[in-house]
Amino acid sequence: xxxxxETLRQMNCExxxxxxxxxxxxxxxxxxxxxxxxxxxxxxxxxxxSIDGSYLECNYRPKAGLPQVIDRIREAAIRDxxxxxxxxxxxxxxxxxxxxxxxxxxxxIDACAVNCACLAMLIGGLPLKYSFAAVHAIxxxxxxxxxxxxxxxxxxxxASFTFAFDSVxxxxxxxxxxxxxxxxxxxxxxxxxxxxxxxxFQFYRSQVAKYxxxxxxxxxxxx
Amino acid sequence: MSxxxxxxxxxxxxxxxxxxxxAVKQNQRLDGRRSNESRDVELTFGTDWGSVxxxxxxTKVMAQVICEMGxxxxxxxxxxxxxxxxxxxGVAFLDEAYSTHDQRSLKLNSLLxxxxxxxxxxxxxxxxxxxxKHVWCIRVNVNVINHDGNLYDASSIATLAALxxxxxxDVSYKDGELRIFKQNGLEFTPLLFxxxxxxxTYCVYKSSGQPILxxxxxxxxAADSVIVLSFNSYQELCSLTAGGTAPTNxxxxxxxxRNAAARCKSLLxxxxxxxxxxEERRSQGDxxxxxxxxxxxxxxxxxSYNKLMGIQKQQQQQQQQxxxxxxxxxxxxxxxxxxxxxxxSKKEGAGAPMDTSDWLPHDEDSQELPMxxxxxxxxxxxxxxxxxxRPRKQNNSDSEEEAKQYI
Numbered sequence: 001x002x003x004x005x006e007t008l009r010q011m012n013c014e015x016x017x018x019x020x021x022x023x024x025x026x027x028x029x030x031x032x033x034x035x036x037x038x039x040x041x042x043x044x045x046x047x048x049x050s051i052d053g054s055y056l057e058c059n060y061r062p063k064a065g066l067p068q069v070i071d072r073i074r075e076a077a078i079r080d081x082x083x084x085x086x087x088x089x090x091x092x093x094x095x096x097x098x099x100x101x102x103x104x105x106x107x108x109i110d111a112c113a114v115n116c117a118c119l120a121m122l123i124g125g126l127p128l129k130y131s132f133a134a135v136h137a138i139x140x141x142x143x144x145x146x147x148x149x150x151x152x153x154x155x156x157x158x159a160s161f162t163f164a165f166d167s168v169x170x171x172x173x174x175x176x177x178x179x180x181x182x183x184x185x186x187x188x189x190x191x192x193x194x195x196x197x198x199x200x201f202q203f204y205r206s207q208v209a210k211y212x213x214x215x216x217x218x219x220x221x222x223x
Numbered sequence: 224m225s226x227x228x229x230x231x232x233x234x235x236x237x238x239x240x241x242x243x244x245x246a247v248k249q250n251q252r253l254d255g256r257r258s259n260e261s262r263d264v265e266l267t268f269g270t271d272w273g274s275v276x277x278x279x280x281x282t283k284v285m286a287q288v289i290c291e292m293g294x295x296x297x298x299x300x301x302x303x304x305x306x307x308x309x310x311x312x313g314v315a316f317l318d319e320a321y322s323t324h325d326q327r328s329l330k331l332n333s334l335l336x337x338x339x340x341x342x343x344x345x346x347x348x349x350x351x352x353x354x355x356k357h358v359w360c361i362r363v364n365v366n367v368i369n370h371d372g373n374l375y376d377a378s379s380i381a382t383l384a385a386l387x388x389x390x391x392x393d394v395s396y397k398d399g400e401l402r403i404f405k406q407n408g409l410e411f412t413p414l415l416f417x418x419x420x421x422x423x424t425y426c427v428y429k430s431s432g433q434p435i436l437x438x439x440x441x442x443x444x445a446a447d448s449v450i451v452l453s454f455n456s457y458q459e460l461c462s463l464t465a466g467g468t469a470p471t472n473x474x475x476x477x478x479x480x481r482n483a484a485a486r487c488k489s490l491l492x493x494x495x496x497x498x499x500x501x502e503e504r505r506s507q508g509d510x511x512x513x514x515x516x517x518x519x520x521x522x523x524x525x526x527s528y529n530k531l532m533g534i535q536k537q538q539q540q541q542q543q544q545x546x547x548x549x550x551x552x553x554x555x556x557x558x559x560x561x562x563x564x565x566x567x568s569k570k571e572g573a574g575a576p577m578d579t580s581d582w583l584p585h586d587e588d589s590q591e592l593p594m595x596x597x598x599x600x601x602x603x604x605x606x607x608x609x610x611x612x613r614p615r616k617q618n619n620s621d622s623e624e625e626a627k628q629y630i
Contacts (some may be wrong), residue, residue: 012519013519014518014519016317017279017283017368017369018281018283018314018368019313019316019369019371020315020316020369020370020371021316022315025598026518026519027519028516028519029512030516031270032516033514033515033516033518035314035368036314037314039316057315059312061276061313061314061366062283063269063287063364063366064287064288064289064364065289065308065362065364065367066310097316098313099312099313099316100286100314101313101314101368103269103285103514103515103516103518104269104270104514104515104516106270106514109509126598159355177510198567199297209391
């Protein structure tokens, strides 16, 4: 197993930069940055009303112009993960609105968008069954694995993978692959990404603890 | 819980309105600013050309310019196109209801269109590659990220900065074959400008004759009328929007116009300076942590108006007296616009504190008493008459306001 790079890019986030929503976050991973905002539970249109659980609205906005097909696909991926994680039974007959705004796309935008959505949900206080983290990795031309690649590294790739994991049992929530690869390589990369996801969960924990003004140690003991 | 977010706009309820009215009457603002003080403007440039984020207090707007080759319109076959597109919603959670959304986005869009398109600030003919066949279509996408009042200024600053920052790739057109050179970012060419317009917003209240600059959302919603003025660096008026029900009279509008013209100029200076700094950073190859990611925690990439212009403020006041040559030119070119008309009297009084009376009567003169305005060319004489009439005129305008309020 050849690993070119097995560390995530520097993660950064700022909580509640926006004033009009229940929770918002500016999240960046390397040079890729997004803003996520959540509002909920709020009034729902009758056509979307469900008595079993809340309706989830998820929108992804590209940096410029109206969403294209690729943005819709990304949006659908985020919604799928969110629908799994959201404890929708907690608020029937209501709507949860999640909006993601792309700021800068410099690689791994799919994974960053999922992470951004999770942080926004956490800080907005919407009920979740578990938090989740997504990791992106590629196999480059030389057949080496590159975790969380920058845009410059993705130009000549054989295959790209995006995995999302939950925080409680470590189950796979999302698998997205492109390109050609062997199943052994898939398994290798899944292990690599799973290990990296732990780092992201740690980041969530420390950032949220910091935001709420508690030391990380006490936060850890309680979780 | 479970309420439409529209209802939560501050300033829509009666107590809030009367609070703001009362505060304005006492010449106070909730955030401690003076009436002619604006919030700090921060610019952050993205890694792509023509990508910029502007924040004024909590109001945050992002603009991105993109270009593509397209067909020109039939009526203007040798001109490129400029399209402006404002997108509300998204993370701003503005106007989930369709009716208000439409109203707001149309208002913003039309303001930007008038400021940038109708004022012909960009040399569209330079965007033509082959007449009737290939022209550049420049599209500005303005994304509202957060709304805390004064979206007009934020989006116009964002649009201007994005257009000035933008570079388009070079093209060649030979024997009916079009080639676009996209390999090297350094050979891109910036857009050509005729002038640089930017807008300034004022709110006027029934309770006070003093308009306030750069309103927050609370102040904007509680306002009786909102005046948006766009000026370019030559202090020519590019667009004027005044609506609402406040007893706005000519002196108030003219006072706003004069202050706005000065502010627009300094805003443009600020954008220019910010662009120069960005250019410097780019040439140093500092691209690793660059971009809109700089919005997060990292203050280094935010270029603040107060910081960049703060030291220069005093110098500028002195400089205002300096370039009379430029203004003379202007006077000749466009002596019909009211602002250019007022230029000389303004320059003379530049050292003095802001006082409208030394130039406002001049305007009234030219409208009501054509005899006097003919006698004006001797400048020294005019200055004297202005000084003489100052107290009287001020009294006049005050009594007018009072009368209107009581009506």
